[in-house]
Amino acid sequence: MLKILTLLGFSSLVLFAAEGAADTLNISAVAMFLLFIVATMGITKWAASKTKSASDFYTAGGGITGFQNGLAIAGDYMSAASFLGISGMIFLHGFDGMIYAIGFLVGWPIILFLMAEKLRNLGKFNFTDIAAYRLDEQKIRILAACGSLTVVTFYLIAQMVGAGKLIELLFHIPYAWSVVIVGALMIVYVTFGGMLATTWVQIIKAVLLLSGVTFLALMVLSHYGFSFISLAAEAVSMHPKHEAILAPGPFVKDPVSAISLGLALMLGTAGLPHILMRFFTVGNAKEARKSVVYATGFIGYFYLIIGVVGLGAVVFLLSPEGAVFFKDGVIDMKNIIGGNNMAAVHLSAALGGDIFLGFIAAVSFATILAVVSGLTLAASNSIAHDLYAIVIRKGKATDEEEMKVSKRTVLVIGIVAILLGFAFENQNIAFMVGLAFALAASANFPILILSIYWSKLTTRGAFIGGFLGLITAVLLVVLSKTVWVDIFKFETAIFPYTQPALFSILVAFIGIWFFSITDSSERAKQDRAGFEAQQIRGETGIGADGAVSH
C-alpha cells in the first residue's frame, strides 16, 4: 500500500514535470528539490529499521539529547507558517508579521517556567497522560483526543496550503494535484518512520533552514551596507503602504482582536500536541529544560532574521526586475505568483538564482513534510493510544495492535488534510496557524494548566468545561469571516472578530471552574485526593518511568 502511494506520488511528480518542461520548468531547481526529497526518504528508511516498539514510534525511545531535541522543536516551530507565512505577511503588511513572530516565541518561556517540569515528570507518551494522572482516564482521553484532533486539523490546513502552493510553483502542477501529492508523501513519511524519522528530518531541516535563511538575509543586507535601517527606508519608499509597514497595521483591526490574538499565540504553544510530545523524546527533565533553551534560541534568531527576509522581499520583488514574479509582469501586491505565501521563495530566486531557489524550495517542502508528519503522528497518537488502546480496549491492546490502528489513522488524516487543503487555498498560512493556536489555547491549555496547579479540579469540570471551550472556539471560527464569508460565501460574518481566543479561553476556564466546584460526586473526591501524590511526582519525577519502556 505504502509503496504504491510513494510510487504514485513520485510518478505523478515526474509526469507533471515532463509536461511542464514544455513551458518554463526550472530544471536545476527541480533537480535540487528531488535530491533533497530522496535524501529525507533515506533517513525515513533508516529510522524505520530502528523503530521497533510503540515507544520508539511515538517518542523515539526517549534517546534524543537536549541539543538535538532543541533543534527538532525549532524544526517543528519553523514550519511553513513561520517561514513562508510570516515572511509573506511582512511582505504584505509589514510589522504585522512580526506580531505573529513575537507571539509564537513568547509561549516558550511560559511553557518552560510553568509546565515543562511537570510535563516531563508526569507524562509518558503525550500531554493527556498528565491530565489523566488523577482524573478519570477514559473521559479525559476522549476530551483530549477531540481537542488534539481539532488543533492538528487546523494546523494541517496551513501546511497543506503552503506545500501545495510550493509544488504548484516549482513543478507547474495544478494546485489540486500538488495537494494530493503532498498528502501521499506525508502518509509515507509517518507510517514508515514514526517519531525517530520525523525527529531526524526535523533536525536536519532546522539546520538547513537556518543556514538558508541566514544566507538569504545576508544577501539582502549586503545590498544595503548591512544596515537594517537603510533596508527599511528602501522598503518604505517602494511598498504601496509606505510608512505604515513599519508599525502595527490592518491585521489587528480592533482592541478585542489584538488581545485575542495575543492570548492565542502565547498560550496556544502550551496546548499544541505535536510540540508537547517533544518533551518525551529526551531522557530526563534536565535534558528537557536544555532543549527549551536551544529551541528558544534558534526560533528567536530565526524570527529576528525573518524580518529582514520579509522586507527584502518588498524591495527586491517590487523593483522593476521583480516583474517576472508577478502575473503578466504587472507589479501589484495582489498579482504575485502563488500568492503572498510565496514571497520568500521568489526572493531566493531573485537573489541566488535557480540553484538557491531549488534549495529554499526543497527546504521549505521538507519543512512542511516534517511538520505535517509530526502533526499527523500526534493525531494518530491520540486516536491509537488514547481512544483505541485506553478507552476502547481498556488498556489491553498490544503494541502491534496499537501501531496498526495508528497507521490506519495516519491514512485517514492524510485524506482529510488533502480535502481541507482544497478548501482553504487562498488563506495566509500564518493566519491559519494563528487559528490553530487559538483552538489549542482554548481546548488543551486550560485542562493542562489546571490539572497541574488546581487541586479542586474534577473530571466532570474538566470534561464539560473542556468541551465548552473547544466547541466555542470551533463555532466562533466557523462564524467568523475566515470560514463564513471566505469559504461558505455568505455576505457578512456572524462573529465580528477574526480571533476567537479571548472568548473561548474564558468560556473554558469558567466552565471548568464552575463544573468542578459544584461537583460533589464520589469521583470528584477521588480526583481531589489524588492531587498530593501527583504534585510530588510532578515536582520530583519520583515514580515516573520516563518515555523509555522497561
Place this chain on the structure above:
Amino acid sequence: MVNKELVDRIKNNPKYVELVSKRSSFAIKLAIFMLVIYYGFILVIAFNKEFFATKLSEDSVMTVAWPIGSAIILIAFITTVIYVVKANGEFEDLEMAIKNDVKDIL
C-alpha cells in the same frame, strides 16, 4: 503510582519543601516578568497603535516598533537561559538529594 508511605516521607522532607517553594517562586516571578512585557506590547497595539509608529529620530524612517519587537524576542531567550541555569544546577541538586533520601523504598 506513588504510594502513601512515599508521599508522606517526601512531603515531610525539608529539602522537598525547599525545592518546591524556591523553584515555584522563581518560575512564577520569571513568568510574570515575561507576561507583563508581552501583554504590555499587545495592549499598546490594542489601544495605542500610533505609539509604535513613533519615529526613532526626526530624519529616520525607522519606528520604535521594530527595535521593541526585537528586544522582546531577545528577552524571551535570556529569561529561558536564566531559568535553566538555575534549574539544572541548584534545583537539580536538591531533587537528587530528595531522591537519595527515599531510595530505600523506591
